[in-house]
Amino acid sequence: MTAEEGEGRAGVGRIEAFSDGVIAIIITIMVLELHAPISERMEQLWGLWPVFVAYVLSYAYVAIYWVNHHRLFAHATRVSNGLLWSNMLLLFTLSLIPFSTSYLGEHHFARGATILYLLTLLLPSVSYAWVQRIVRCSGRQSEAARAYHRQSLRKGLLSTGVYLLGIPLALVTPWLGIACAAGVAMMWILPTGPIDRLFDASA
Amino acid sequence: MTAEEGEGRAGVGRIEAFSDGVIAIIITIMVLELHAPISERMEQLWGLWPVFVAYVLSYAYVAIYWVNHHRLFAHATRVSNGLLWSNMLLLFTLSLIPFSTSYLGEHHFARGATILYLLTLLLPSVSYAWVQRIVRCSGRQSEAARAYHRQSLRKGLLSTGVYLLGIPLALVTPWLGIACAAGVAMMWILPTGPIDRLFDASA
Amino acid sequence: MTAEEGEGRAGVGRIEAFSDGVIAIIITIMVLELHAPISERMEQLWGLWPVFVAYVLSYAYVAIYWVNHHRLFAHATRVSNGLLWSNMLLLFTLSLIPFSTSYLGEHHFARGATILYLLTLLLPSVSYAWVQRIVRCSGRQSEAARAYHRQSLRKGLLSTGVYLLGIPLALVTPWLGIACAAGVAMMWILPTGPIDRLFDASA
Amino acid sequence: MTAEEGEGRAGVGRIEAFSDGVIAIIITIMVLELHAPISERMEQLWGLWPVFVAYVLSYAYVAIYWVNHHRLFAHATRVSNGLLWSNMLLLFTLSLIPFSTSYLGEHHFARGATILYLLTLLLPSVSYAWVQRIVRCSGRQSEAARAYHRQSLRKGLLSTGVYLLGIPLALVTPWLGIACAAGVAMMWILPTGPIDRLFDASA
Numbered sequence: 071m072t073a074e075e076g077e078g079r080a081g082v083g084r085i086e087a088f089s090d091g092v093i094a095i096i097i098t099i100m101v102l103e104l105h106a107p108i109s110e111r112m113e114q115l116w117g118l119w120p121v122f123v124a125y126v127l128s129y130a131y132v133a134i135y136w137v138n139h140h141r142l143f144a145h146a147t148r149v150s151n152g153l154l155w156s157n158m159l160l161l162f163t164l165s166l167i168p169f170s171t172s173y174l175g176e177h178h179f180a181r182g183a184t185i186l187y188l189l190t191l192l193l194p195s196v197s198y199a200w201v202q203r204i205v206r207c208s209g210r211q212s213e214a215a216r217a218y219h220r221q222s223l224r225k226g227l228l229s230t231g232v233y234l235l236g237i238p239l240a241l242v243t244p245w246l247g248i249a250c251a252a253g254v255a256m257m258w259i260l261p262t263g264p265i266d267r268l269f270d271a272s273a
Numbered sequence: 274m275t276a277e278e279g280e281g282r283a284g285v286g287r288i289e290a291f292s293d294g295v296i297a298i299i300i301t302i303m304v305l306e307l308h309a310p311i312s313e314r315m316e317q318l319w320g321l322w323p324v325f326v327a328y329v330l331s332y333a334y335v336a337i338y339w340v341n342h343h344r345l346f347a348h349a350t351r352v353s354n355g356l357l358w359s360n361m362l363l364l365f366t367l368s369l370i371p372f373s374t375s376y377l378g379e380h381h382f383a384r385g386a387t388i389l390y391l392l393t394l395l396l397p398s399v400s401y402a403w404v405q406r407i408v409r410c411s412g413r414q415s416e417a418a419r420a421y422h423r424q425s426l427r428k429g430l431l432s433t434g435v436y437l438l439g440i441p442l443a444l445v446t447p448w449l450g451i452a453c454a455a456g457v458a459m460m461w462i463l464p465t466g467p468i469d470r471l472f473d474a475s476a
Numbered sequence: 477m478t479a480e481e482g483e484g485r486a487g488v489g490r491i492e493a494f495s496d497g498v499i500a501i502i503i504t505i506m507v508l509e510l511h512a513p514i515s516e517r518m519e520q521l522w523g524l525w526p527v528f529v530a531y532v533l534s535y536a537y538v539a540i541y542w543v544n545h546h547r548l549f550a551h552a553t554r555v556s557n558g559l560l561w562s563n564m565l566l567l568f569t570l571s572l573i574p575f576s577t578s579y580l581g582e583h584h585f586a587r588g589a590t591i592l593y594l595l596t597l598l599l600p601s602v603s604y605a606w607v608q609r610i611v612r613c614s615g616r617q618s619e620a621a622r623a624y625h626r627q628s629l630r631k632g633l634l635s636t637g638v639y640l641l642g643i644p645l646a647l648v649t650p651w652l653g654i655a656c657a658a659g660v661a662m663m664w665i666l667p668t669g670p671i672d673r674l675f676d677a678s679a
Numbered sequence: 680m681t682a683e684e685g686e687g688r689a690g691v692g693r694i695e696a697f698s699d700g701v702i703a704i705i706i707t708i709m710v711l712e713l714h715a716p717i718s719e720r721m722e723q724l725w726g727l728w729p730v731f732v733a734y735v736l737s738y739a740y741v742a743i744y745w746v747n748h749h750r751l752f753a754h755a756t757r758v759s760n761g762l763l764w765s766n767m768l769l770l771f772t773l774s775l776i777p778f779s780t781s782y783l784g785e786h787h788f789a790r791g792a793t794i795l796y797l798l799t800l801l802l803p804s805v806s807y808a809w810v811q812r813i814v815r816c817s818g819r820q821s822e823a824a825r826a827y828h829r830q831s832l833r834k835g836l837l838s839t840g841v842y843l844l845g846i847p848l849a850l851v852t853p854w855l856g857i858a859c860a861a862g863v864a865m866m867w868i869l870p871t872g873p874i875d876r877l878f879d880a881s882a
Contacts, residue, residue, distance in 0.1 A: 084695060084749055086287060091497075091703030094294030099711065101368045102302065106376040110383055129368070133361045140287055140357075154749075155868060158742045165710045165738070173715035180719055259358060289490060294700075297497030304571045305505065309579040313586055332571070336564045343490055343560075462561060492693060500700030507774045508708065512782040516789055535774075539767045546693055546763075665764060 081149035085157055089139060092161045096168060097132045100125050103172045121175035124187075127251065128171040134258040135164060135194060138222065142202055145218070147209035156201045163193035184244040185237055191251060192233045199226055229254045284352035288360055292342060295364045299371060300335045303328050306375045324378035327390075330454065331374040337461040338367060338397060341425065345405055348421070350412035359404045366396035387447040388440055394454060395436045402429050432457045487555035491563060495545060498567045502574060503538045506531050509578045527581035530593075533657065534577040540664040541570060541600060544628065548608055551624070553615035562607045569599035590650040594642045597657060601636045608632070635660045690758035694766055698748060701770045705777060706741045709734050712781045730784035733796075736860065737780040743867040744773060744803060747831065751811060754827070756818035765810045772802035793853040797845045800860060804839045811835070838863045 103121055107114035139160075146153065170183075170190040177183040206219045232250050240247025306324055310317035342363075349356065373386075373393040380386040409422045435453050443450025509527055513520035545566075552559065576589075576596040583589040612625045638656050646653025712730055716723035748769075755762065779792075779799040786792040815828045841859050849856025 081749070081753065084699065087290060087696060088699045088703055088745060088749075090287065090291045091294050091700050092707055094291055095298060095704060095707040097364075098295055098298040098302070098368055099707065101371060104369075104372045106372060106379050108379070110380050110385055112385065115385075115389070126365075129365055133358075133365075136291060137357050137361075140284070140291075144284065154746050155742075158746070161706075162735075162738055162742075165707060166713075168710060169713045169715060176715055176717070177719050182719055182721065182724075186724070290493060293490065293494045294497050297494055298501060300567075301498055301501040301505065301571055304574060307572075307575045309575060309582055311582070313583050313588055315588065318588075318592070329568075332568055336561075336568075339494060340560050340564075343487070343494075347487065493696060496693065496697045497700050500697055501704060503770075504701055504704040504708065504774055507777060510775075510778045512778060512785055514785070516786050516791055518791065521791075521795070532771075535771055539764075539771075542697060543763050543767075546690070546697075550690065 082143060082146045085146075085149065085154065086140075086143050089143075089157060089161060090136075093132060093136045093139070093164065096164055097129060097136070100128055100132075100168045100171055103168075103175060120178045121172075124171045124175035124179075127248070127255065128167050130255045130259065131191060131251075132164060132167060134255060135160075135198065138198070138258070139201075141218070142205055142222070145211060145215045146205045150204065150208060152204045153201070153208065156197065156204050160194055160197040160201050163190070163197050166190045166193065179244050179248060181240060181244050184240040184247040188233050188236045188240060188247055188251060191254075192230065195226060195230045195233060199223070199230075202226070225257065229257070285346060285349045288349075288352065288357065289343075289346050292346075292360060292364060293339075296335060296339045296342070296367065299367055300332060300339070303331055303335075303371045303374055306371075306378060323381045324375075327374045327378035327382075330451070330458065331370050333458045333462065334394065334454075335367060335370060337458060338363075338401065341401070341461070342404075344421070345408055345425070348414060348418045349408045353407065353411060355407045356404070356411065359400065359407050363397060363400040363404050366393075366400045369393045369396065382447050382451060384443060384447050387443040387450040391436050391439045391443060391450055391454060394457075395433065398429060398433045398436060402426070402433075405429070428460065432460070488549060488552045491552075491555065491560065492546075492549050495549075495563060495567060496542075499538060499542045499545070499570065502570055503535060503542075506534055506538075506574045506577055509574075509581060526584045527578075530577045530581035530585075533654070533661065534573050536661045536665065537597065537657075538570060538573060540661060541566075541604065544604070544664070545607075547624070548611055548628070551617060551621045552611045556610065556614060558610045559607070559614065562603065562610050566600055566603040566607050569596070569603050572596045572599065585650050585654060587646060587650050590646040590653040591643055594639050594646060594653055594657060597660075598636065598639045601632060601639060605629070605632050605636075631663065635663070691752060691755045694755075694758065694763065695749075695752050698752075698766060698770060699745075702741060702745045702748070702773065705773055706738060706745075709737055709741075709777045709780055712777075712784060729787045730781075733780045733784035733788075736857070736864065737776050739864045739868065740800065740860075741773060741776060743864060744769075744807065747807070747867070748810075750827070751814055751831070754820060754824045755814045759813065759817060761813045762810070762817065765806065765813050769803055769806040769810050772799070772806045775799045775802065788853050788857060790849060790853050793849040793856040794846055797842050797849060797856055797860060800863075801839065801842045804835060804842060808832070808835055808839075834866065838866070 104118060104125060107118070167190055170187045174183045174187045202219065202223060206216075211219065232254050236247040236250030239250060307321060307328065310321070370393055373390045377386045377390045405422065405426060409419075414422065435457050439450040439453030442453060510524060510531065513524070573596055576593045580589045580593045608625065608629060612622075617625065638660050642653040642656030645656060713727060713734065716727070776799055779796045783792045783796045811828065811832060815825075820828065841863050845856040845859030848859060
């Protein structure tokens with residue numbers, strides 16, 4: 071009775087609510103890293119730009135995960151032990167983003183910090199694939215749902231690949247790594263770009 | 274399939290829940306800036322007044338946004354990519370308010386801090402207009418809904434205008450800028466003031 | 477159209493959800509004041525007792541407000557401007573509790589800190605009465621609901637009175653003030669004590 | 680009317696929502712202990728390992744409580760005073776975990792810190808048993824529900840016993856205490872291990 075209890079959509083709703091809470095906190099506590107400078111001089115304020123840019127980038131990532139989570143769970147039909155724990159792992163990996171964001175911002179996009187940041191982006195992309203696999207296999211999915219899963223699986227694989235590529239590129243120069251991360255974000259936010267059409271064509 | 278999936282009201286409910294979470298955190302973390310003074314002397318406590326006044330003002334703002342968001346989303350009929358991302362942008366701009374509030378309070382309503390504060394109030398007022406436009410155009414709206422949109426669009430434009438006016442006024446003296454911000458807050462909180470009647474008459 | 481839009485129970489649900497979020501954050505951030513001491517000596521840990529006791533007391537208060545809020549809103553039938561803003565004021569007054577709790581704990585229940593604490597307990601008790609009045613007058617209430625309102629109004633008045641009494645008593649010795657606050661908490665938590673029966677008899 | 684008001688599932692939903700909020704915050708604020716080191720040297724980052732391991736362990740615990748809470752409340756049929764307050768006590772005991780986690784991590788799994796940590800794990804395990812008792816006795820439970828309660832009560836008792844055993848073992852060497860805590864976590868996360876089958880057989 072512990073596993074696979076099949077509470078149906080009501081149980082799914084509570085997983086969504088808990089995930090919403092955790093993601094809302096993750097996305098919001100990152101702004102606490104923007105400490106108001108003591109001195110009133112403008113230079114002090116400008117000096118916060120790396121922390122601010124890191125916040126914008128991470129806000130975009132966590133927002134993308136929420137949007138994808140929202141869409142994915144609309145297709146979840148029942149609660150299983152696997153769904154509960156893969157989702158918990160996803161939330162755990164997302165919870166590391168505020169740490170690496172703060173490290174990235176405070177070290178002004180240095181090489182080591184950029185690689186650490188790309189690694190913390192890699193982790194949720196891998197665990198998200200696990201959650202997705204469980205939802206996909208947990209019940210009869212409509213044709214539209216299957217098409218959605220196919221496309222977002224490909225986009226997910228592409229993202230993971232770009233992060234992996236970003237790590238050696240960050241060794242050359244950190245900004246190439248950041249560009250990889252920013253490129254993935256753009257791919258997910260822009261609704262029907264050329265990449266989506268590419269996937270639709272090949273699907 | 275990525276964009277415009279049309280999940281109907283259920284999907285809207287989860288956007289509301291996530292926004293509630295983020296806004297609840299934004300409104301509450303601002304109070305963390307009220308650090309309990311180490312010394313027990315009363316002057317130390319009185320010295321917190323600028324931080325406290327800044328908190329009251331920002332609490333009122335974020336509360337107004339929540340109330341308006343609550344009303345606006347009651348009219349949202351379906352989830353679209355545009356709604357998801359415009360709402361994410363709105364939450365992002367709101368998440369900057371704790372930073373500028375803390376800066377305003379710690380610098381005792383100085384000129385630069387007041388202008389920064391007015392700028393961070395401008396950003397959500399612009400992004401809110403975008404969310405509103407998407408809700409308004411996303412489905413058949415009742416006559417009552419259209420009247421609501423018309424009126425709150427006008428109030429929104431007026432607010433944006435008063436913030437913009439507040440920036441040069443803050444250069445003269447910061448308190449004029451703060452008065453502009455406080456005036457906008459009063460306009461939204463007082464339920465059916467003369468301004469509303471003015472809008473009703475001209476509608 | 478701005479005020480009194482009458483969305484019915486669905487709108488009430490979102491106010492509940494937002495209030496839940498804010499109260500959940502208020503109750504949880506107070507534990508952040510329990511800083512782990514650097515030194516590993518046991519005395520350091522024992523030295524945290526005033527912060528811990530203040531946390532326990534404030535946790536009980538905020539929990540009582542949540543329980544009462546939960547019960548009160550079960551009787552709310554529609555959303556009005558008054559309900560939205562009186563609830564926002566209640567949440568604002570509750571949000572000051574973490575500050576005065578931390579002040580109380582860090583100053584080891586000193587006289588000034590105790591009076592400040594009793595004052596921050598007074599504020600939500602007054603604003604709660606306002607929310608209650610709005611719910612009570614906002615629609616036809618069942619006989620059971622009216623009896624509930626009557627009883628909790630009396631208990632609320634009694635609480636406010638005890639807090640007011642606690643302030644001069646705290647001038648004599650702070651622990652008398654704390655005893656007043658703790659007494660009110662006990663009255664609310666213990667389910668059907670003699671005080672409740674007293675109210676039932678006099679109702 | 681104060682106690683046992685019997686609002687049915689709607690009232691239970693709001694307790695779930697509030698508990699979700701509190702647990703989401705507890706699980707997320709622990710990551711704030713992972714302060715980004717100032718220096719960019721790798722050793723500084725490696726030096727964070729005890730804080731990170733303590734975070735992973737506590738994340739697993741709080742996640743287990745959420746999963747169990749989610750399952751238990753699916754069987755709750757009505758809101759009673761006892762359910763409200765036993766749940767509040769559970770959330771209180773869980774709220775102490777971030778403190779003892781931070782103490783454990785900062786003192787590098789020292790003897791005293793490990794015993795304090797095991798004690799804070801004991802508290803929620805006891806208060807969870809109280810919540811469970813109230814749900815179990817609060818209405819007619821299906822045969823499946825009764826089997827679930829029986830099994831999770833036994834697992835709960837076993838957990839409490841292992842924590843109690845861990846305290847003297849931690850006096851020998853802290854890692855034995857941590858092993859006890861980790862063992863309990865594994866027992867709950869792994870879905871149908873030999874322990875579950877053992878319980879099923881003896882049930």
